[in-house]
Amino acid sequence: MKTKKIFIALFVVLLGFTFISCDTDDNLQPEGQWELSSPEILLPTSEPTIVLDESTPNETITFSWEAAKSSAGYAVTYEVFIDNLNGDFTSPFFSSVSSNNGSGTSLSVSYEELNEALAYGGYPANSEAHVAFAIKATSLSKTSQSTRAIKVVRFENEIIPQNLYLSGSATENGEDLSQGIQLRRLSNSSGSLSNIHEIYTSLVAGETYKFYSERSLPALQFGGSDGNLESFGDPIIAETSGQFRVKVDLDNNTYELLQINFWSMVGTPIAGGWGGDEPLDYQGNSVWRASINLLETGGFVFRANGDWGYLLKRVVGTQNTVVLESDAANQGVTYEDIPNNQTGQYFVTLDLSAENYTYSFEVDDSVVDPIDTPAQLFLLENGSMIEEFSLSGDVFSSNRFIPMQASNTYTLNSASDGSGTSYSVNGLLAESVTPDADIVSDALTLVESSDNFTVFADRALRFSIDFSAPALNWTYYNFKLFHWQVWDDREEFPMTYAHPNTFTVTTDLIAGSESKFISPWDFDLGSDNPSSLTGNLINGGGSNLLNINTDGTYTVTIILNDDYQTGSYEFAQ
Numbered sequence: 225m226k227t228k229k230i231f232i233a234l235f236v237v238l239l240g241f242t243f244i245s246c247d248t249d250d251n252l253q254p255e256g257q258w259e260l261s262s263p264e265i266l267l268p269t270s271e272p273t274i275v276l277d278e279s280t281p282n283e284t285i286t287f288s289w290e291a292a293k294s295s296a297g298y299a300v301t302y303e304v305f306i307d308n309l310n311g312d313f314t315s316p317f318f319s320s321v322s323s324n325n326g327s328g329t330s331l332s333v334s335y336e337e338l339n340e341a342l343a344y345g346g347y348p349a350n351s352e353a354h355v356a357f358a359i360k361a362t363s364l365s366k367t368s369q370s371t372r373a374i375k376v377v378r379f380e381n382e383i384i385p386q387n388l389y390l391s392g393s394a395t396e397n398g399e400d401l402s403q404g405i406q407l408r409r410l411s412n413s414s415g416s417l418s419n420i421h422e423i424y425t426s427l428v429a430g431e432t433y434k435f436y437s438e439r440s441l442p443a444l445q446f447g448g449s450d451g452n453l454e455s456f457g458d459p460i461i462a463e464t465s466g467q468f469r470v471k472v473d474l475d476n477n478t479y480e481l482l483q484i485n486f487w488s489m490v491g492t493p494i495a496g497g498w499g500g501d502e503p504l505d506y507q508g509n510s511v512w513r514a515s516i517n518l519l520e521t522g523g524f525v526f527r528a529n530g531d532w533g534y535l536l537k538r539v540v541g542t543q544n545t546v547v548l549e550s551d552a553a554n555q556g557v558t559y560e561d562i563p564n565n566q567t568g569q570y571f572v573t574l575d576l577s578a579e580n581y582t583y584s585f586e587v588d589d590s591v592v593d594p595i596d597t598p599a600q601l602f603l604l605e606n607g608s609m610i611e612e613f614s615l616s617g618d619v620f621s622s623n624r625f626i627p628m629q630a631s632n633t634y635t636l637n638s639a640s641d642g643s644g645t646s647y648s649v650n651g652l653l654a655e656s657v658t659p660d661a662d663i664v665s666d667a668l669t670l671v672e673s674s675d676n677f678t679v680f681a682d683r684a685l686r687f688s689i690d691f692s693a694p695a696l697n698w699t700y701y702n703f704k705l706f707h708w709q710v711w712d713d714r715e716e717f718p719m720t721y722a723h724p725n726t727f728t729v730t731t732d733l734i735a736g737s738e739s740k741f742i743s744p745w746d747f748d749l750g751s752d753n754p755s756s757l758t759g760n761l762i763n764g765g766g767s768n769l770l771n772i773n774t775d776g777t778y779t780v781t782i783i784l785n786d787d788y789q790t791g792s793y794e795f796a797q
Contacts, residue, residue, distance in 0.1 A: 262368040263302065263329070263359045264290035270373055273352060278379040281336035288330040292361035292368055301326035304333075305358045306341055309373060313358045317345035317442040339379045344442035346456040349382040382455070384474050385437035385444050388421045392433030394462040396426050396508060404439045405510075407472065408578040415556040419474040424484065424510045424576040426467050432459035435472060435479075446472075453477040467506050484528050486657045487512045487536075487574055491524025493564045495697050499663030499746065501530060501656070502572075510577040515588045517569050517667055517695065523561030525549075526574055526583070530658040536574070536583075538562045544582045546574075594618070595672055597691040598638035598645060605632050609640045618692040624786040625684035625700070627724030628653070633676035636689070636696075648673040649696050655680035660718060662744050663701055670694035682723040684786070701743040701788070703727045705780055709737050719782070725791075728781045733795075739769040741782050741793065749782070751793065761791040771795060 266288045268274060274285060292300050303326070306318035318341035322328045347353035358371045389404030397403040407421035427433065435453070437444035447457030453472070460479070469482040488503040494516060495502070504512035504526075526546065528534035536546040537559040552559045562583065569588040575581070601620045603611040605628070613620035628634065634653075638644030649668040656664045659681075670689065679685070688697040702721070708714035719727035719741075733739075741749040741761065750766025753759040757771050761782060772778070776797050784791035 258294065258296035258298075260295075260300070260361060260363050260366040260368050261293045262370045263292040263361050265359060265370050265372050266290065268372075268374055270375075273375040273377060275377045276335040276339050276379055278335075278339075278381065281334065281339075281379075283335050284332040285335070285338060286330055286332050287357065287359070289359050289370065291329050292363070294363045294366075298363045299327070300361050300363045302329065302331075303360045303362070304331045305360065306338075306345075306355055307358070308345065309354045309356050311356065313360075313369075313371075315441070316358075317341050335379075338376065340383060341442075342376060342378050343383045343444060346445070347378060348455065349378050350380045352377050383444065384419050386417075387437060388446075388472060388474075389436045389439055390423060390425065390433055390470065391436055392431065392459055394427045394429075394431035394433040401436060401441065401443075402439050404436055406578040407435075407470070408581065410551070411555045411557075413554055413556045420471065421474070422469060422471040423578060424467065424469050426506070426508070427462040427465065427470075427481075429462050429465040432461050434459050446477075448477075448479065451478055451480055453479055482528075482534075486530075487526050487528055488530070488658065489514075489516060489524055489572055490527045491561065491564075492522025493518040493520050493524055493567075495519060495667060496663045496665040496699060499661070499744075500665050501527070501658045501661055501663075502666075503657045504572065504574055510575065510580075512574040512576075514572055515569060515590075516572050517693070518564065518567050521565050521567060523563055525561060530661050544584060546581050546583055592669055592671075592694060594692045595647070595670060595694045600638055600640075600644075601647075601689065602637050602640045603687075604635050604637055604642055607642060609642075612640065613687065613689065618690055620687070620689040620691075622687055625686050625725060625784075625788060626786070627682075627684045628679045629682050629723055630679050633678055635674070635676050645672060646674040647671065648675040649677050651677075653677065653679040653685060653698050654683040654700060660702060662704075663699065663746070665697060665699040667693075667695045667697045670696045683721060684725045701747065703741050703743045703747070703749075703782065705729055705731070706740045706742050707733055707737050708739075709734070719780075725784045725786060725788075726781065727784070728779065730777065730779045733772045733776065733778050733780075735772050735775050736770075737772055739772070740766075747788055749791065749793075757795040759793060761793055763789045769793075 267286055287304050294300055302322040304320050305313045305316040307313045307316040320331060322331045342353050353376050356371050356373045358369050360367060360369045388407040391401045391404040393399050397405055405423060405425055407423040410418050410420045412418040435446040445456050446453045447459050448454040467484040469484060472479045486503045488501045490501055491498055494500045502516045504514040507513050526536035535549040537549050539545045539547050540558040540560050547557055547559055549559055566585055571586040571588050573584045597618045601613045602609045611622055611626050613622050636647040648671055651668045656666060683700045685698045685700050703719045705717040705719060706714055717729050717731045719729040721727055747763050749761040749763050751759045751761055751769055752766060754767040754769045755771050779796045782791055782793045
């Protein structure tokens with residue numbers, strides 16, 4: 225009896241599955257055997273023109289339509305698109321599902337949303353945009369669509385984006401907008417965010433770039449030329465390759481580029497102190513870095529292009545945030561020299577990416593092992609000894625500025641005839657990214673080697689050679705002819721070096737003016753016969769020259785003794 229009941233129950237279940245299967249087969253009709261009608265647009269109408277009122281941004285425009293019908297009774301969902309008048313709605317600048325998560329037959333869009341969409345479509349503020357909208361119905365895999373043209377007047381004032389991204393073939397990340405490089409939005413003098421954005425980055429000459437409000441389309445876009453931004457304008461063409469500070473002012477619709485040939489560390493910790501210059505190498509992605517021997521603790525700054533007008537200093541009250549000194553007041557911050565408590569070999573990093581503007585130190589543990597210090601050290605030129613260095617501890621040095629020439633070869637040796645241990649360096653002497661600075665110096669790695677080395681250009685160099693580092697430090701000075709009637713209005717004429725220890729300049733001079741030869745501020749050369757056109761020079765003790773009686777063009781030459789404490793001068797009209 226129990227077995228019979230189980231059989232009957234199983235028969236009923238199977239019979240039920242049969243009826244369900246038949247019903248499902250009836251409803252899942254093959255594609256093409258049912259139809260989806262198009263939605264019938266009700267609102268908005270083509271006329272009159274829709275005027276968006278900026279004073280009521282939350283007021284809405286309603287898009288509504290009669291429902292599309294599936295002949296098989298399937299559910300239908302809807303999307304609303306807005307595109308250019310002749311667009312095909314494949315890349316609309318506005319899209320949204322309808323009310324009730326897409327099942328409703330209307331959509332309300334605020335004035336503010338519609339205004340922003342039109343801005344992203346490239347339509348200027350306070351102008352009439354001729355556009356089209358589409359209502360797309362979808363049921364299973366079938367779609368239908370109805371469209372209508374409308375006219376809309378945007379808000380009176382243009383949208384100013386909160387963010388900007390740099391993208392294009394000229395940029396480090398290329399044309400992939402999703403990898404657009406974000407600009408840093410600067411603050412104003414009251415500390416609030418301004419509409420000025422900037423980024424330090426690389427550009428490639430002959431290629432193009434634009435600024436975008438988003439890392440995807442649609443977005444506000446800014447092109448232009450000659451420093452003027454144009455909304456949805458042609459891409460900007462990069463004229464020169466290199467690193468730049470790119471600055472954008474959205475209040476005035478302008479952009480400007482400052483080429484950054486190099487950032488360098490200047491100040492107490494480095495060789496040459498405030499007269500020295502330790503350049504950093506560009507790493508990409510707005511970062512500069514170099515391994516620098518920090519000789520002393522004390523303050524420093526980062527300087528661009530060897531120009532004292534472009535200094536990065538620490539923002540007061542921060543751990544390691546920097547600001548351009550000339551922009552600090554505009555950004556509502558105060559600044560100070562960057563402190564340093566480290567000594568030794570460090571990687572110094574300057575990160576000017578949008579989210580950072582910071583500096584950092586990291587111990588450089590890749591330093592070469594010391595070399596045994598010889599008892600004597602000599603500099604040989606073309607195989608002949610020209611200088612014997614003095615030894616203090618592990619450091620050999622000379623107080624003399626040794627005239628050296630690019631056409632000659634040099635080596636260091638522990639014997640005056642070159643028969644001892646030879647030493648060389650891993651680069652050119654007198655090569656610098658700031659060759660015209662007042663004091664120019666650098667440190668090269670010292671190696672035990674018989675290889676010759678050379679100088680980049682004719683120069684007179686002073687040396688400090690530390691076998692414990694091991695490093696060779698070289699230094700040279702540039703001189704200027706200071707010429708003035710009022711000191712604060714003085715002219716400073718750079719002089720050109722010529723071998724040996726000679727500096728010259730040809731320039732216009734004014735009668736009755738005073739003159740001196742200065743390398744600020746270690747050397748200050750005047751004369752014991754200041755009224756003569758020729759005479760002797762004395763460092764730190766000579767009088768100002770007062771020897772120009774006639775306005776005119778003069779060739780001025782100084783020849784210095786090797787210690788730069790004395791020399792001679794000549795003014796030739």
